[in-house]
Amino acid sequence: MEIFNSSILYIHKPSNSNIGAGDLTPYEICKDMPAALIFYLILQFINLFLGIPANLMVLWLLHKNKGDSSTSDIFILHLAVLDTFFCLIPPLEFANKVFLTISSTWYVLRFFYGVKDSSPLFLSCICLDRYMAVLHPITFTELKDRSHRTVCTAVVWLFTLAYAVAKCVDNIPNFEKAFVVMLLSAFAFMLFCNVAILHALRQSGPGRDEMHPVKKRAFKMVLIILAIIVFNYFPSVALFPFQERFSQDEFVCFVYPIAFAFLDISSSIQPILYLSREKIPDVFCCCPKDQGSGNATNPS
Template structure:
């Protein structure tokens, strides 16, 4: 038997020495814990019926408003493309988990799981872009019209496709550790960026006892984003480094699906949040002298963009 760890499911393939041995589906191997698989299937079909139209609407909205878009929209657009393709796989995944024992279809699934594994890299780019806008607005303004964001997108896609291809092969020893390292690093980076933004927005201007109303709205939105990041990515971050402390059956049929179920539902939560958020219109900060201090007014947070779009 060879155990192959993949992003949103676990494929266990028997390679019997004779034809009399019956191969089992993943569902048959996890019959002692069927409620976990049912929970996982519910989340995946939410992605199918909610995630696809939500991500398509995000793509349409960004295309329609491309003349008035934020600097992060290039990362949001590519993240929506990635999530749209990932949301197409639940029917094939359901068939393979429940009924099929063939190898061929799993190569396709493992490739898509590898693509989804890399989605935190695009989220990290979004967080970094907003971190620079809030904490280093002048530098952000100078780099605003550069092509470095397109270069970042190209690099992330290169890493994503190489990682997905390697995962598709399925026989690289200890390959699952690459995901553990990546998700830990991306999670820590995203939390750092959002906590820094919250700290900056929380600072009141001179002579003010309360936060500026627009800054307060931005603070609440970033706080929601941070909560969603923790909700989606904390389970795999908290559980996968301790894989060796669980029995094989518990990890393969319980922990694995719980952790990746929460991570995969981000394909629906992220576009819904983007569609539901409001653009925070704030005054322009034309020069460095317009800002009495870096965090004293909301215009410094947008770094001369004229608006601050806060979304995942």
């Protein structure tokens, strides 16, 4: 019997048409090459135990430093909320991929997957904000009241929830192509913004030790976004458009779980990279050197 006859058996977003009582679990389907699926599940549990506290710490720091906040903080805050939400699913996902064959849990998982699929949109908003700050500072200053950022955030969430519901229902033909298009578009946009920012910063004052605070903040943010793009998103961008070059077994049991493993671990890497540029309060440190220097401040 041909068991790889639908995109539903793709490890990360199975369709309700192929999962039901009596069917094989994803782990059983890939029993001859389970390494990639195991790797994927390991990274998902890293998200559970590392991503949740890291994202909660980001939310706490953003709240504590709201008097000295960046214009991009509203996007970082909502990205941390999204990632915290996604990091809750590993126990259900592990059970569903290894033990369960019922279709009802896939509805929940597909909704979570749909929410995570839209995270590049918030990263794109951060890139756009930094792009405007560096290359169009006058316009950026005029729009610094943040009202348009709130509107942008609301639009992204509306799209995210609509996308997640559509993915959960799973009654749209070839819907998985929407994710590929969104990922490729966001990747190209973020790459353009970051390359333009780096070029502008390099041209703004070569050889100078001091950098304008806005540009210094932008430069740090660009490094974070570039690290996320290269490590988390490039594998999917490089592999998904060439699905036809892989056998169906290879794509389902190796390419898909590996690509989504790198995509999903961004829920831990994004907050860690953000925290790496922040001064963490002594309350989170094991051996504080100075009890009077525990306030978290924005270094820029």
